[in-house]
Amino acid sequence: MKRYFYESKFADFILRLSYCTTIAIGPLVFSKKPEDRILQAVRNHETIHAIQWTEVTAIACCLIFLLQILF
Numbered sequence: 001m002k003r004y005f006y007e008s009k010f011a012d013f014i015l016r017l018s019y020c021t022t023i024a025i026g027p028l029v030f031s032k033k034p035e036d037r038i039l040q041a042v043r044n045h046e047t048i049h050a051i052q053w054t055e056v057t058a059i060a061c062c063l064i065f066l067l068q069i070l071f
Contacts, residue, residue, distance in 0.1 A: 006035045024049035
């Protein structure tokens, strides 16, 4: 699955009033900049957020499943 979207119109729309250029929404990362203009530190930062979204979603699904069994 493709995780990064460079020069994204979606990112441009979402980040219009922000100084940020890259955003992680769920396991996907959207950026206003082209691939060669993004620092590796920014890529790492947004990748961590994408992984966090995935982990929290998995934990929430397990918790909901357990609560359904218990109640």
